Amino acid sequence: MWRIESPRLIAGLTRMVRDVGVAEDLAQDALVAALEQWPQSGVPRNPGAWLMAIGKRRAIDGFRRAEVGERKYAELGLTQQSQHELDAATVDTALDDDIGDDLLRLVFIACHPILAQNARVALTLRLLGGLTTTEIARAFFAPEATVAQRIVRAKRTLTAARVPFEVPRGADRAARLASVLEVLYLIFNEGYCATAGEDWVRPALCEDALRMSRMVAELMPEEPEVHGLAALLEIQASRIGARTGPNGDPILLKDQDRTRWNHVLIARGLVALERAERLGGAHGPYALQAAIAACHGRARTPEETDWLRIVALYDALLEVLPSPVVALNRAVAVGIGYGPAAGLEAVEELHGSGLLDGYYLLPCIRGDLLLRLGRESEARAEFKRAAHLTENLRERSMLLARASSPTATQRGEA
């Protein structure tokens, strides 16, 4: 129930008390009250409204306590007046629309650029995803105390800076929205391609990000990039079940059993992509990445993949998102669409720039292309280099295996 109700509850209460930390405490109080009372009174017809009424009641008590300083009075007031408010709440149907706005404000606050990136991630998972601190700590292999501290500090920062509880408009909006999308994408990616730990995918984290991206898409139906992100995550997530073998080893895109892709998610992704494009967002960075993912999603066999279209989409993506990682992915597509020599040429350009020094995928992809050109000893050296650069244990062992026997498996886009 916490997971279902807490985001809306915290959002509504934040509007009232103007402090996410206080709002979260109130929401937790309300939940405790529900756990105490519902077993006897039965679950109310509208649990969300019931919880909100209790939370608001406690908030008012809090204000009163602060003013009068008389704790007892507040507690008495609660028992006498709460029933009436709860009755009123059950018929409060206008609540839903307001809550949508509050929820959106909460999204923007949790992803506020004033916060460090890891604080945004933790706060978003906590406030919007309804995860406990323990769950977040486990997901990121961080000590629980560190995450708790991070969340407390983030809330304090928001309060100290008096960050307004509002949906940004005007010039500010684009940057703030970008931060929201970035946070969701980061969460998804940590699940999709874990940077640390034993497992190479952590589906639960992907599901959290996916769920939040759908939520945000419902809240901002007119924003094309929000649908672009949702599309990207749906299509990427469709492959999760096929991306790992029985032992948890990664399976490359071209080797995946495509019947095990989740076709419901692919269909959802294609619909979201179409929506982004219809809203004029075909050239947004997320929509373009979704369009690339869709090229794979539509192909029933690896051979059916339209690599030339993928290269063209990467070209467009590089215009709006000029990043060396995108350029590297483009080089992979070039290597398949136009042959390994063309691909290697693109990789060498990047190699020369030095922008990707230390990034394990560069030597890995270089190794692949060299191998396809028959330059085996050079390829081995590249795989070895890549193995030493990755933190992920599964990937490291796969790369080391390739360094000793390079022709056994070939790297593709996973």
Add this chain to the structure above:
Amino acid sequence: MRFMMLMLPNGYQNAPPGTLPTADAIATMRKYNESLQKAGVLMALDGLQPPSVGGARVTFSGGKPEIKDGPFTEAKEVVGGFWIIQVKSREEALEWASRCPAPPGDVIEVRQFLEFSDFPPDVQEAMMNMPAIEGET
């Protein structure tokens, strides 16, 4: 984790052709479906005609398929629709099912999806080595 919520409407096994929910019932259910969608948990949903419309059972009692047209009057209950939801826990799935504005007598059966990872590693291995269904060459 994914769950399917199977709606088993009261008496649907005997429902005559043209049995449809009322406009009111549709509006109420729509609100519920929207709440699933807004929460980001809804993956898919659909409704099914009663077995008297287009329904049939293909049985394999002797190993060979045998077709028997609907309605299935001997059935205790039949599926009338379904939702596929993606949630954090079984408790959450049950919570969502409990919130359905279903009329008295209806049943929602909540079932967890069988995931590839639920099979033991050797079975997974065997499944993976099987040729893909759509002729991969």
